[in-house]
Amino acid sequence: MAFELPKLNYAYDALEPTIDARTMEIHHTKHHQAYVDNLNNAIAGTELEGKSLEEIQKTGSDKPAVRNNGGGHYNHSLFWELLTPGGSKEPVGNVKSEIEKIGGFEKFKEDFSNAAKTRFGSGWAWLVKNADGSLIVSSTPNQDNPLMPVADVKGTPILGLDVWEHAYYLNYQNRRPDYVSAFFDVINWDKVEELYNK
Numbered sequence: 738m739a740f741e742l743p744k745l746n747y748a749y750d751a752l753e754p755t756i757d758a759r760t761m762e763i764h765h766t767k768h769h770q771a772y773v774d775n776l777n778n779a780i781a782g783t784e785l786e787g788k789s790l791e792e793i794q795k796t797g798s799d800k801p802a803v804r805n806n807g808g809g810h811y812n813h814s815l816f817w818e819l820l821t822p823g824g825s826k827e828p829v830g831n832v833k834s835e836i837e838k839i840g841g842f843e844k845f846k847e848d849f850s851n852a853a854k855t856r857f858g859s860g861w862a863w864l865v866k867n868a869d870g871s872l873i874v875s876s877t878p879n880q881d882n883p884l885m886p887v888a889d890v891k892g893t894p895i896l897g898l899d900v901w902e903h904a905y906y907l908n909y910q911n912r913r914p915d916y917v918s919a920f921f922d923v924i925n926w927d928k929v930e931e932l933y934n935k
């Protein structure tokens with residue numbers, strides 16, 4: 738069964754003004770669709786066909802087409818679920834407690850924003866759950882993610898921010914910092930908590 742583009746739980750204009758409808762539509766139907774199609778092509782007839790998307794990340798394939806498009810499909814599928822109209826403002830439950838342990842919510846926002854703003858070129862900022870349940874902020878280049886053996890910080894991603902220009906350029910142009918700070922208005926912290934508890 739080939740991978741498919743997941744449906745969004747909200748309309749393309751639901752995240753305005755943080756993320757505009759046109760950016761959402763192009764990002765989902767063009768960029769994400771391309772990762773899905775290219776991943777399916779890259780794994781067709783190989784030992785990766787039939788593996789779960791998560792398994793494919795963990796295999797650490799050194800084929801660029803698998804790494805880039807497998808990462809692209811995984812990262813974007815996660816990203817859409819982490820967004821919600823209006824956001825839920827603050828972390829809850831276990832994530833809230835763990836964020837307290839790494840300096841509190843304001844410190845987290847600063848660290849996560851710095852990770853997003855200082856990632857040179859294209860990539861992602863992450864909040865990662867370590868094996869012992871603690872949290873750490875990191876970033877990866879391109880479509881890499883913390884599940885991949887190549888990642889500097891390895892663990893389970895529970896929050897991610899796409900800082901590729903395709904994610905914000907139509908609305909924010911070169912103002913990545915403005916996009917990063919606006920992102921905090923649309924985070925679905927209930928979903929982050931659900932991913933932490935999985």
Ligand SMILES: [Fe+2]
Binds near residue numbers: 768813899901903904
């Ligand atoms: Fe993207």
